Amino acid sequence: MSEFGLSDTIKVLVAESSRNIDRAKNGFKYLIGAEKIDVGITPKETVWSYDKVQLFRYRNQKVLYSTPIVLVMSLISRSYVLDLRPNKSLVEYLTKRGFDVFLVDWGVPDGFEAGNSLETYTHEYLGRIVENVIRISGAESATLYGYCLGGDLALLYAASHPEAPIRNLVTMATPVNFFGMGPTVALLRDDRFDLQKLIGWDGNVSAADIANSFKLLKPTGDLIGRANLIENLWDDEFMDGYLAMSRWTGEHVPFPGKAFLQIVDLLIRRNCLAVGKCELGGEVVSLSSIKCSLLNVIAEKDHIVPIECASPVTTLVGSKDAVELRLPAGHAGLIVGRQAADVTMPKIADWIEARSALMDGDIVSRVGRTDERTELV
Amino acid sequence: MSSPKPLWRNIFDLVEKGIAPKLESMVGTSEFAELISALTKLRYEANKRFEETTQNLLHMWNFPAVTDLKRLSDQVSNLERRIRDLSRLIEDMKESQAG
Known part of the structure; x- marks a missing residue:
C-alpha cells in the first residue's frame, strides 16, 4: 500500500516538474514577446480589392457546392478571427466541408474612410462584393454570412437589395434590438454624451476607444485572462489559443467616423432594426423585404450581444424559412474553441449545405422548406 | 482527468465573483455615464489645448x-x-x- 503511494507521489512530482519546465519555457517566451503567433493561415488569394476592402477566396480543390459563402466581418475588428488557427477556424471548416468560401476584409480605416457612411458599406461595397463573388465563382446566387455588426451590414444590404442574388443569409451574434445592449451602448444612447468628442483627428473613433468600450462590459475580464494564463502556462495548446485570441482582442481597428455617427443615430438611438424600418440610402428599408432563407445564430452566454438583442431577427424578416439556432457559447466562443469546432460549425454548415446548390446543378433539399419559423435544437 | 484548481486560483475566483457583479452594475449607472461623459470632454479639451500650444510654438520656428x-x-x-x-x-x- 505504502509502496503504491510512494510511486504515485513520484509520478505526481515528475508530472509537476515537467509542467514547471513548460511553465518556465512558455512564460519566458511570452515575456520576451517571442511567442508571436500566425493567424489567418488557411491558403487564400485576394481576388478583388476596392479602396481598402479586400475579398479573399480560400483555395479549395474539392468544392462540392456551387453556392459560394461570403463571410462578412464587423467594422471594428480584424477579419482573421474567422480563420484564427488551424483546427479552430470557421473558414477552414467550411472549406473542408466543400464550400467555396470568400471573406470580406474591410481593412484598417484612416482619414480616407472617415467619410464612409453606412451606405458605403451596405450599398456600395457589399453590392460590388456580391457582384464580384457571382462573377468570379460563376454561381447564380450566394450565401451571405455576417458576424456581429457584419450581420447587421448583411441584413441591411439584403433588405435594401431584394433583387440581389442572395440565396441564404446567416447572421451570427448579430444585434438588432440595440435597446437591450450593455452599458457601453447605453452610454452612446445617452443624449448627454457628445459623440463628436469621440471622433479623433483622423475623423474616426480610435481603436483604443473601441477596445476600452469592450473592456467596460466585463471589467474583470483582463484579470481573468491573466489568471487563466498563469494557471495554464504549461499547456502548449492553451497557450496557442490564448495568444491567438489575445492578439485579436488587442487589434481592434478604428471605426469610420461618419458610419459611427450614423449607426449610433439609426441603430442605437432610434433602434431602427428592431422597429423593422431604417432610413438608408434615401429610402425606407424594411427587414421584412428579406425573403431568402435565414439562419440566426445566437450565443446564449454572449455578454456583448445578449439573447434579447439578437433573437428578434427571425420575426423581423419576411423569410418563410427563418431559423434560430441557440448555442451555449460566448460571443467569440461561437467561432473559436472546442465548442465551436464540435457543435457550432457543423450545425451551421449542415443548415447551409441543405440550402445550397450542388456543383452538378442539383439543388440540395434534405431539409424541406417550411412555411413556419422553426428552431434548431 | 483534469487536475484540481490550485489554491490561489480558488481564492482569485472567490474574490472575482464577489467584486465582478458590483463593478458590472456600477458601469451601468447614470453616475458612471456622467463620469465617462465628463472624462471624454476633458480629454477632448486637453488635446485641443495641447494642440493649440504646440501649434504656436512650432509655428514660431516655422515647423x-x-x-x-x-x-x-x-x-x-x-x-x-x-x-x-x-x-x-x-x-x-x-x-x-x-x-
Missing part, C-alpha cells in the same frame, strides 16, 4: 504642427476620393460603351 498635418491629410483623402470617383466613372463609361 508644421499636428493641425497642419490634419489639414494635409484631409486634402490627400479628398483627392484620393476624387480619383476613386473619376476611375469609377471611367469604368462605368467603358462598360456602357462595351455593352
Whole structure:
C-alpha cells in the first residue's frame, strides 16, 4: 500500500516538474514577446480589392457546392478571427466541408474612410462584393454570412437589395434590438454624451476607444485572462489559443467616423432594426423585404450581444424559412474553441449545405422548406 | 482527468465573483455615464489645448504642427476620393460603351 503511494507521489512530482519546465519555457517566451503567433493561415488569394476592402477566396480543390459563402466581418475588428488557427477556424471548416468560401476584409480605416457612411458599406461595397463573388465563382446566387455588426451590414444590404442574388443569409451574434445592449451602448444612447468628442483627428473613433468600450462590459475580464494564463502556462495548446485570441482582442481597428455617427443615430438611438424600418440610402428599408432563407445564430452566454438583442431577427424578416439556432457559447466562443469546432460549425454548415446548390446543378433539399419559423435544437 | 484548481486560483475566483457583479452594475449607472461623459470632454479639451500650444510654438520656428498635418491629410483623402470617383466613372463609361 505504502509502496503504491510512494510511486504515485513520484509520478505526481515528475508530472509537476515537467509542467514547471513548460511553465518556465512558455512564460519566458511570452515575456520576451517571442511567442508571436500566425493567424489567418488557411491558403487564400485576394481576388478583388476596392479602396481598402479586400475579398479573399480560400483555395479549395474539392468544392462540392456551387453556392459560394461570403463571410462578412464587423467594422471594428480584424477579419482573421474567422480563420484564427488551424483546427479552430470557421473558414477552414467550411472549406473542408466543400464550400467555396470568400471573406470580406474591410481593412484598417484612416482619414480616407472617415467619410464612409453606412451606405458605403451596405450599398456600395457589399453590392460590388456580391457582384464580384457571382462573377468570379460563376454561381447564380450566394450565401451571405455576417458576424456581429457584419450581420447587421448583411441584413441591411439584403433588405435594401431584394433583387440581389442572395440565396441564404446567416447572421451570427448579430444585434438588432440595440435597446437591450450593455452599458457601453447605453452610454452612446445617452443624449448627454457628445459623440463628436469621440471622433479623433483622423475623423474616426480610435481603436483604443473601441477596445476600452469592450473592456467596460466585463471589467474583470483582463484579470481573468491573466489568471487563466498563469494557471495554464504549461499547456502548449492553451497557450496557442490564448495568444491567438489575445492578439485579436488587442487589434481592434478604428471605426469610420461618419458610419459611427450614423449607426449610433439609426441603430442605437432610434433602434431602427428592431422597429423593422431604417432610413438608408434615401429610402425606407424594411427587414421584412428579406425573403431568402435565414439562419440566426445566437450565443446564449454572449455578454456583448445578449439573447434579447439578437433573437428578434427571425420575426423581423419576411423569410418563410427563418431559423434560430441557440448555442451555449460566448460571443467569440461561437467561432473559436472546442465548442465551436464540435457543435457550432457543423450545425451551421449542415443548415447551409441543405440550402445550397450542388456543383452538378442539383439543388440540395434534405431539409424541406417550411412555411413556419422553426428552431434548431 | 483534469487536475484540481490550485489554491490561489480558488481564492482569485472567490474574490472575482464577489467584486465582478458590483463593478458590472456600477458601469451601468447614470453616475458612471456622467463620469465617462465628463472624462471624454476633458480629454477632448486637453488635446485641443495641447494642440493649440504646440501649434504656436512650432509655428514660431516655422515647423508644421499636428493641425497642419490634419489639414494635409484631409486634402490627400479628398483627392484620393476624387480619383476613386473619376476611375469609377471611367469604368462605368467603358462598360456602357462595351455593352
